[in-house]
Amino acid sequence: MRIVFMGTPDFAVPSLRVLLEEGYQVVAVVTQPDRPKGRKRVLTPTPVKEEALKHGIPVFQPERMRREEAIRQVAEYQPDLIVTAAFGQFLPKAVLDLPRFGCINVHASLLPKYRGGAPIHHAIMAGEEKTGVTIQYMAEGMDTGDMISKVEVPIRDEDNTGTLFEALSAEGAELLRRTLPDLLAGRTQAVPQNHAEAVLSPNIKxxxxxxxxxxxxxxxxxxxxxxxxxxxxxxxxxxxxxxxxxxxxxxxxxxxxxxxxxxxxxxxxxxxxxxxxxxxxxxxxxxxxxxxxxxxxxxxxxxxxxxxxxxxx
The missing domain is CATH 3.10.25.10 (Formyl transferase, C-terminal domain)
Incomplete structure (x- = not known):
């Protein structure tokens, strides 16, 4: 079982750790390029890259996953499964079709509500009383793939995006831990989303x-x-x-x-x-x-x- 993990921010780090703790073979990590940060604009690696390097995992940082060279690089890792969590880029069909077990995504909402890049922000801003994490198969659309498993998390008045970010990050990792054995054994049955109920959560402007x-x-x-x-x-x-x-x-x-x-x-x-x-x-x-x-x-x-x-x- 060769797994390629794709993720970028702190949210994704616990999911990568779970794969390593459970003994899965993570053959590569794909993350966003290093970006300048702070007033001094120091070039800074992503949290997922830092975690991968601690474990000696090869790191690939494409500027655009849709480019031929990026697709070719991922294909060279010969993944049986691709796991993503807050990666921040769309995967082209050529990548989605690579692994025999497909591509799955750890998404911080109860799909089909809050598809997109800022689901935690939008759930709180909309006054939701609960949110959660959905593990889904990836499709070409924005978080439109079939749902494999879910976990609910309450939103309390004392929560903000920071506290909920941490809670959903941990819950998502544990949901991944519970979901993968059944998925790989063929015991899961994915459920299509009701697209009529979809709510978008675009990045904050x-x-x-x-x-x-x-x-x-x-x-x-x-x-x-x-x-x-x-x-x-x-x-x-x-x-x-x-x-x-x-x-x-x-x-x-x-x-x-x-x-x-x-x-x-x-x-x-x-x-x-x-x-x-x-x-x-x-x-x-x-x-x-x-x-x-x-x-x-x-x-x-x-x-x-x-x-x-x-x-x-």
């Missing part, structure tokens, strides 16, 4: 990060935690971006009548209270332009922001 204070406090709360700790939701104040890292779950109290959405109602050590289109929201961690993220108790020391200030103008 800059315009998706902007807070719309005319929405309800609950919607904005979900928006903030769905974008934390990356890429982080923001509003504007004094003509500059003002990032919002965290807020408390909103209660049932409504905003004072006549207050424009985005109006600062109060500023205390306990938080920055903002009027929303429906209700009010208490922000607890913010980041003014040019500064680091900080709790509101620190932000309020010496700030010019006062009750009555309107954010987002």
């Amino acid at each position: 800059r315009e998706d990060e902007l807070i719309d204070w005319s929405r309800s406090a609950r919607d904005i709360f979900n928006h903030i935690r769905g974008l934390s700790p990356w890429p982080v939701a923001y509003t504007t104040w004094n003509g500059e971006n003002f990032k919002v890292w965290a807020a408390l779950p909103p209660g049932t109290e409504s905003a004072p009548a006549g207050k424009e959405p985005g109006t600062v109602l109060s500023l205390t050590d306990g938080g920055l209270e903002i009027a929303c289109g429906a209700g009010r929201l208490l922000l607890t961690e913010v980041q003014p332009a040019g500064k680091k993220a900080m709790p509101v108790s620190e932000f309020r020391k010496g700030t010019a922001m006062v009750p009555g200030t309107v954010l987002g103008r």
